[in-house]
Amino acid sequence: MSESAYNEDLLEKELxxxxxxxxxxxSMDVDGMLGMDEADxxxxxxxxxxxxxxxxxxxxxxxxxxxKSKSPEESAxxxxxxxxxxxxxxxxxxxxxxxxxxELTMLERPxxxxxxxxxxxxxxxxxYDIVPTIAFMNQYxxxxxxxxxxxxxxxxxxxxxxxxxxxxxxxxxxxxxxxLGQRHSHVDSVTKAGVMASYWDHLDxxxxxxxxxxxxxxxxxxxxxxxxLASGMSSGHIALWSVRHDEGRRxxxxxxxxxxxxxxxxxxDEFGLVSGSWDRAVLYWDLNxxxxxxxxxxxxxxxxxxxxxxxxxxxxxxxxxxxxxxxxQCLLWDVRAPSDEQPQxxxxxxRTPPWAASxxxxxDGRRVYVGRRNNTVDEYEIGMGSQPVRTLRLPANxxxxxxxxxxxxxxxxxxxxxxxxxxxxxxxxAGKRSAVPFQIIPGHHGGCISSAFVDAxxxxxxxxxxxxGWEGSSNNVCLGYEITPLSSK
Numbered sequence: 001m002s003e004s005a006y007n008e009d010l011l012e013k014e015l016x017x018x019x020x021x022x023x024x025x026x027s028m029d030v031d032g033m034l035g036m037d038e039a040d041x042x043x044x045x046x047x048x049x050x051x052x053x054x055x056x057x058x059x060x061x062x063x064x065x066x067x068k069s070k071s072p073e074e075s076a077x078x079x080x081x082x083x084x085x086x087x088x089x090x091x092x093x094x095x096x097x098x099x100x101x102x103e104l105t106m107l108e109r110p111x112x113x114x115x116x117x118x119x120x121x122x123x124x125x126x127x128y129d130i131v132p133t134i135a136f137m138n139q140y141x142x143x144x145x146x147x148x149x150x151x152x153x154x155x156x157x158x159x160x161x162x163x164x165x166x167x168x169x170x171x172x173x174x175x176x177x178x179x180l181g182q183r184h185s186h187v188d189s190v191t192k193a194g195v196m197a198s199y200w201d202h203l204d205x206x207x208x209x210x211x212x213x214x215x216x217x218x219x220x221x222x223x224x225x226x227x228x229l230a231s232g233m234s235s236g237h238i239a240l241w242s243v244r245h246d247e248g249r250r251x252x253x254x255x256x257x258x259x260x261x262x263x264x265x266x267x268x269d270e271f272g273l274v275s276g277s278w279d280r281a282v283l284y285w286d287l288n289x290x291x292x293x294x295x296x297x298x299x300x301x302x303x304x305x306x307x308x309x310x311x312x313x314x315x316x317x318x319x320x321x322x323x324x325x326x327x328x329q330c331l332l333w334d335v336r337a338p339s340d341e342q343p344q345x346x347x348x349x350x351r352t353p354p355w356a357a358s359x360x361x362x363x364d365g366r367r368v369y370v371g372r373r374n375n376t377v378d379e380y381e382i383g384m385g386s387q388p389v390r391t392l393r394l395p396a397n398x399x400x401x402x403x404x405x406x407x408x409x410x411x412x413x414x415x416x417x418x419x420x421x422x423x424x425x426x427x428x429x430a431g432k433r434s435a436v437p438f439q440i441i442p443g444h445h446g447g448c449i450s451s452a453f454v455d456a457x458x459x460x461x462x463x464x465x466x467x468x469g470w471e472g473s474s475n476n477v478c479l480g481y482e483i484t485p486l487s488s489k
Contacts, residue, residue: 092297093281095256102286102293104272104335107318111268111311112224116149116456123408123458125485130423130461132443134171134480135178135186136194138164141466141474143450144232144264146222151455153197153226153243156478157217158466161202163231163241163248170195171480172460187442190479200241200248204233218469221264221273230273232261238275238285252290256283260469265306268319276303282323284335294335298343301327304357304468310365320382322361322368326470328354330370330380346370347386348378357470360404369413371401377415377424392424392437402472403449407483408458414441416449418472421463443479448472459483 122128142158147168154166170176176193183191204215219232222243228251229241236257242249259278266273272293273285282296282303304326309319321333330346346368348354355373362369368380370388375398378388392415394401399418406413413424415438422438443463450466461481465474 091280091300093279093295094258095281095283095292095295097295098291100291102284102289102291104284104293105286105288106267106269106272107336109269109271112270114149114224114456118408119457119459119483119485121485122483123410125409125487126411126425126427127439127486128407128409128412128423129484129486130441130481131484132187132190132441132479132481134192134194135182135190136166136171136478136480137182138476138478141450141476142464142478143216143218143466143468144220145451145453145462145464146220146229147453147455148222148226149224149456151457151460153222154462155220155222155229156464157202157220157231159216159469161214161216162199163202163217163220163229164199165197165243165247167195167197168460168480172482186477186479190443192480194478194480198247202231202233202239203250204235204237204239205253216260216469218260218262219264219275221266223266223270230264230266232264232275232277234260236261236277236279238264238273240287254285254290256292257281259302262468263303263306263323265308268308268311274306274321276306276323278302280325282306282333294339296321296323296331296333296343298331299323299325299327299329301325301329305359307359307361309361310363319365322359324356324359324370326355326357328352328356328372330356330359330368332368332382345386346378346380346388348372349388349391352376352378355400357400357402357468358404360406363406363408363410369404369406371404371415371417373400375399375401375417377401377404377413379426394422394438395419400472403452403463405452405454405461407454414452414454414461416444416452416463418446418448420445421449421452441481443481444477447475447477450474 140158140160142156145156147154151168154168157163171194174192176195178191178193202215202217203212205212215233217231221230226243229243231239236259238254238261239250240252242251257277257279261275261277263276271287273287276282280299283292284294286293305324307322311319318336321335324330328348331343333343353373356370359370366382370378375394377392379390381389401415401417403416411427413426415422415424421441421444423441424438428435428437447465448467449463450468451464453462463479465476
């Protein structure tokens with residue numbers, strides 16, 4: 001082979017990626033390798049694939065001219081509907097509505113009036129003294145709790161499949177004391193033992209057998225006067241239990257969810273119930289008929305919390321419904337709006353892990369606090385957009401924020417993470433950057449907190465150990481706290 005023939009053969013190998021003598025190994029996509037201009041420069045015949053660059057430029061110029069000639073109204077119509085696209089991307093839960101559907105009771109009936117008064121000075125102080133005094137003995141993780149409005153009865157349930165009813169008045173008055181062995185693992189102030197009034201089996205209709213089986217208690221919602229109690233089961237059923245008369249008898253079973261019911265909340269009028277599940281669905285139940293009244297579709301992961309906006313929020317004739325899911329979504333629903341209207345979305349900030357196990361409203365209903373996995377709490381202000389107005393940062397080793405609650409003074413935020421329970425002074429956080437914005441509440445150390453429950457009078461608080469069926473370990477220590485004011489504003 002001559003030198004010129006060898007060079008031509010080598011050029012063909014570099015261009016076509018194969019042996020020029022073997023047609024099967026040749027790659028004929030010349031344009032994809034070099035582009036038309038480079039192919040022409042190397043003397044390759046490109047007549048079989050004509051150059052369309054000029055036509056492409058003319059087409060782009062015509063499109064730009066047409067776009068400029070459009071009116072503002074036509075341009076707005078041509079833009080894709082972002083909300084509709086996001087809604088279509090979220091898979092809707094497979095929930096069948098009842099026919100006829102139930103009633104949205106909170107729109108037809110006024111909220112139940114409460115005669116509970118905030119403790120003296122607790123709404124005007126700037127600092128609280130929160131001291132643990134009661135230990136509710138339990139050998140298993142507690143996933144959920146609720147209480148009557150006056151804290152006469154406290155209900156707890158967890159992984160062992162039993163619902164426990166505690167006499168809180170007897171507990172706080174010290175009717176039963178801890179033994180020396182029981183006190184050894186607690187701080188010195190914990191001397192009282194929780195007084196259990198009764199308990200009953202959390203029986204669910206088994207799906208694989210003909211009988212019934214114990215189910216973990218994933219969520220609880222109690223009537224304000226202790227008439228009934230609702231509980232969430234692992235099968236997706238919601239059981240209504242009689243409490244005041246024939247205690248522990250199951251009086252109804254609501255069965256639309258497909259997976260564990262992780263959140264329950266009674267409506268302000270207490271004739272309705274809102275439930276959230278691992279199946280991504282949020283349902284509104286009419287308790288007068290037991291029928292499903294509405295399905296809230298918008299979450300893409302397991303529901304982690306449900307909270308109604310406080311009724312005394314400024315300018316709210318009907319409170320908003322806030323729901324969060326474990327993937328970090330926080331949605332605000334207007335119950336009066338049509339069912340196909342999309343909720344307001346509160347987005348996590350950039351570089352924040354998509355995670356939210358707990359959220360709460362401020363006492364005036366104007367702000368929302370969402371706990372995150374990266375040791376932070378995001379604060380959102382209603383009407384100020386979807387991004388947080390500020391972020392509260394915990395120490396780096398504190399762990400995920402699993403429980404939140406607010407106090408009566410409007411400036412203190414209870415924040416529970418795996419290392420400690422803290423009370424944040426929100427005004428100090430916003431003003432004095434050099435000051436430590438929180439105090440550590442004694443009693444809890446190490447392990448997940450499933451709930452930080454504060455009663456309506458802000459005189460008592462409960463912290464419950466448990467991971468609610470998700471990840472994390474727990475120390476199985478349920479503590480009751482007494483709250484007193486230390487200084488006025």
